Amino acid sequence: MTPIESLIYMLVFPGFLFLTSYAFFCQYLDRKLYARFQKRVGPPFIQPIADFIKLLAKEDIVPKAADNRMFSAAPIVGLAAVLTAFIFIPVLALHSVIPSFEGDLIVVLYLLTIPTLAIFLAGWTSGNPFGQVGAMRAIVQMISYEIPFFLALLAPALIVGSWSLGRILDYQLGGMWLVIFAPLAVIIAIVTLQGKLERLPFDIPDAETEIVGGPLTEYSGRRLALFRAMLDVEMVVGAALIVTLFFGGYDLIISFSDLPWYLPVLLNAVIFFVKVLFIVGILALIKAVVARYRIDQMVSLSYRWLIPLSVAQIVFIVVLKFGGWLI
Amino acid sequence: MFEKMVKLSRVKSPWVCHFNSGSCNGCDIEIIAALMPRFDAERFGVLLKGSPRHADVLLCTGPVTGQMKERLIKIYEQMPEPKFVVAFGECACTGAVYTGAYNVEGGIDKVIPVNAYVPGCPPKPEAILDGVVKLLTAFKESE
Ligand code: SF4
Numbered sequence: 001m002t003p004i005e006s007l008i009y010m011l012v013f014p015g016f017l018f019l020t021s022y023a024f025f026c027q028y029l030d031r032k033l034y035a036r037f038q039k040r041v042g043p044p045f046i047q048p049i050a051d052f053i054k055l056l057a058k059e060d061i062v063p064k065a066a067d068n069r070m071f072s073a074a075p076i077v078g079l080a081a082v083l084t085a086f087i088f089i090p091v092l093a094l095h096s097v098i099p100s101f102e103g104d105l106i107v108v109l110y111l112l113t114i115p116t117l118a119i120f121l122a123g124w125t126s127g128n129p130f131g132q133v134g135a136m137r138a139i140v141q142m143i144s145y146e147i148p149f150f151l152a153l154l155a156p157a158l159i160v161g162s163w164s165l166g167r168i169l170d171y172q173l174g175g176m177w178l179v180i181f182a183p184l185a186v187i188i189a190i191v192t193l194q195g196k197l198e199r200l201p202f203d204i205p206d207a208e209t210e211i212v213g214g215p216l217t218e219y220s221g222r223r224l225a226l227f228r229a230m231l232d233v234e235m236v237v238g239a240a241l242i243v244t245l246f247f248g249g250y251d252l253i254i255s256f257s258d259l260p261w262y263l264p265v266l267l268n269a270v271i272f273f274v275k276v277l278f279i280v281g282i283l284a285l286i287k288a289v290v291a292r293y294r295i296d297q298m299v300s301l302s303y304r305w306l307i308p309l310s311v312a313q314i315v316f317i318v319v320l321k322f323g324g325w326l327i
Numbered sequence: 328m329f330e331k332m333v334k335l336s337r338v339k340s341p342w343v344c345h346f347n348s349g350s351c352n353g354c355d356i357e358i359i360a361a362l363m364p365r366f367d368a369e370r371f372g373v374l375l376k377g378s379p380r381h382a383d384v385l386l387c388t389g390p391v392t393g394q395m396k397e398r399l400i401k402i403y404e405q406m407p408e409p410k411f412v413v414a415f416g417e418c419a420c421t422g423a424v425y426t427g428a429y430n431v432e433g434g435i436d437k438v439i440p441v442n443a444y445v446p447g448c449p450p451k452p453e454a455i456l457d458g459v460v461k462l463l464t465a466f467k468e469s470e
Pocket residue numbers: 350351352353354388389390415416417418419423447448449
């Protein structure tokens with residue numbers, strides 16, 4: 001890619017500009033589906049943008065008890081981390097090269113843990129007892145969902161034998177989507193992604209009927225808006241990661257090779273983002289049909305069930321691999 | 328243009344914080360009923376928020392008792408500008424049957440400025456949504 005192209009890739013499409021508007025759309029879809037599952041009408045289309053602008057225009061209060069610098073830095077760091085994480089996910093192939101390098105799966109996973117830490121710091125430094133309880137819960141929750149999440153996303157890397165998202169995608173472009181070899185890992189990844197995003201059934205850190213607003217209790221105005229945008233973008237990145245690893249990224253069974261060069265690129269991007277919408281739909285369905293766990297139930301669920309199951313999945317893949325049933 | 332956008336988005340997304348300043352609980356039950364799926368307040372962008380820092384509208388129910396007065400003022404001051412107060416129910420509007428009781432200050436407007444009154448004992452769920460929507464329309468037209 002030329003420098004101009006990489007700049008456009010980062011800033012316009014599919015980078016910051018497109019990603020944020022797409023994330024708002026995903027929030028709308030999520031809330032609308034959630035409402036429809038409950039037989040409600042649901043919010044209008046512009047709702048996420050209206051919320052965002054309204055929060056930006058509101059007064060921004062920093063409580064006296066809060067550690068000022070950390071309090072302001074947390075939302076920006078979190079948002080920057082998730083925006084950066086998306087750049088490493090191969091959305092389209094320019095000049096039939098998938099932009100990727102060895103080990104970018106690790107980079108994305110690493111960047112995806114930063115939002116949780118930002119939320120923890122936000123709650124901890126806000127000087128509010130509810131915020132601190134929420135922050136502790138966020139960390140306890142993190143050590144329980146992070147391990148099965150990583151193990152589940154390790155499965156595709158094991159099958160392909162590479163840590164590169166591009167190579168994993170390339171493997172699926174020619175042959176079969178990896179969901180066929182690792183169905184269990186997909187389920188675990190989706191469930192734990194729900195925990196990562198702090199949504200039902202794992203919205204323990206900001207359980208509003210128990211601890212008001214959780215770590216974000218003291219936040220208002222601009223910073224709250226950034227936090228909400230961060231959670232939306234994180235949802236998109238998580239869903240996009242699952243699509244890339246298990247559902248063949250922008251792959252569709254049909255081949256577009258006889259079209260002019262720009263059409264396949266566009267179509268690929270459209271296919272990719274439609275697939276992401278499906279994952280968002282599944283996340284909304286989970287949110288609609290379950291109730292909240294207690295924190296100890298959540299820990300025991302992930303240590304008793306999710307981790308053993310994901311280990312079993314990995315053993316299964318290793319057996320397949322050394323048995324020679326995988327190409 | 329920018330001003331207009333901000334105003335429109337304010338009207339489109341009123342987040343509500345609910346505060347009981349001494350009500351008999353009838354009004355509170357009615358508020359929860361208004362937020363249930365049947366009436367679906369979210370289609371107007373109304374969300375119930377636990378923290379006053381997140382809220383735009385403070386929904387107060389009941390007359391202000393001596394004990395609650397300080398706390399009501401504190402909660403009000405914790406909300407970021409621009410903020411609105413809705414007095415919900417007959418007691419919150421005027422003090423109603425509790426007027427003159429030894430522990431009651433009177434209506435909400437004796438303590439903090441109120442932007443809208445929703446009368447009724449308790450008001451119907453339709454009335455609360457109507458009150459909130461009217462408040463926001465009035466706000467849109469006023470400036
Ligand atoms: S208005 Fe009626 S229902 Fe509401 S607090 Fe007063 S007495 Fe109770």
